[in-house]
Amino acid sequence: MALDVALDIGTASTRLATAQRGVLFNEPTMVAIDTSSGDVVEVGLGALELVGRTPRHVVVFRPFAQGATVDFDVTARLIAGLFDRAGISKLSRARVVMSVPSLATAIERRALRQAAIQAGAREVSLVESPLAAAIGLGLPVQDPIGSAVVLLGAGASEVVVVSLGGIVTGRARRIGSSDVDGALATLLRVQRGVVVAPRVVEELKITLADATGSSRAPQEIVAARTVDRGVPVSVEVDSDLVHRALGDVLNALVRMVEECLSDTPPDLSQDVSSRGMTLAGGFAQLSNLDGLLAQATGVDVRVAAQPELVVIQGLQYCLEEMSSLHALFREADR
Ligand SMILES: Nc1ncnc2c1ncn2[C@@H]1O[C@H](COP(=O)(O)OP(=O)(O)OP(=O)(O)O)[C@@H](O)[C@H]1O
């Protein structure tokens, strides 16, 4: 029997699921490659743990940025490594359903499809991430009812209103939670004169950031190095600094959602007003983001349970539907 695989490769994390076994992989979008042989050494957490510990011929790559592949060959190897980890043999010629941000260009879509084929997939179907999210949330996407979803990832942010199985209005930007990390790292370097490891910067964001600026934990003390001489030091980082790092991204996201809603036809807009909108993606967990968006738009906002898994759940549902439809075709074929 052909194997069906759902794959959601994100800027920060990658998820893989099969219809039979559910989510099998949910780890960083990273792959360690032996550049002398071309072999995949590790994927996901295994690759993350190798950062800074590899001999010169092993290189750890992050082949995605802003929601798109930045290196075709490395992406193909990452997918092959994922198949391997999930016990999917190249010979099984899997059918793959993959997410793609709605703002992906034709070239980016082709690159993603080809990378999966090079990794051994027989057939690749692409589903736009916000639509997959709406399906994963169990919203009535096939009905003539407007459902609004805001998908906030590490490298891309999208908002859509779906109805009758498709996206009616939408907006997307190549910004996300990782841009907050970038802004915070810059502030720490320029204002405090220290360099902080990316993983620590992300932790600071997760523990101190709040969309409304109300202080959660007042400050954190973290390890850093001075910019000038590289001397190890401890720095105290307060939530004000983190809030300043959030500013540009938050403004852009609020504007994006407002624009989408103001573009939505009146009847669907009425549906959104009465039914509210749902936030998904990892950045949806930012404290008080629901309140900020509700205040800006006047629409009720809720955050999905396990928001970072909503897209892969939607893709998994697509797989199940696909196999049941295939079963129908087989019935008719007899
Ligand atoms: N509590 C939190 N507050 C703020 N950000 C958070 C929180 N929890 C997770 N994040 C951020 O969410 C991001 C991961 O989200 P997600 O897994 O949806 O991204 P992705 O799918 O890899 O990226 P994309 O789909 O944009 O390519 C990370 O940048 C992470 O730091």
Ligand SMILES: [Mg+2]
């Ligand atoms: Mg994503």
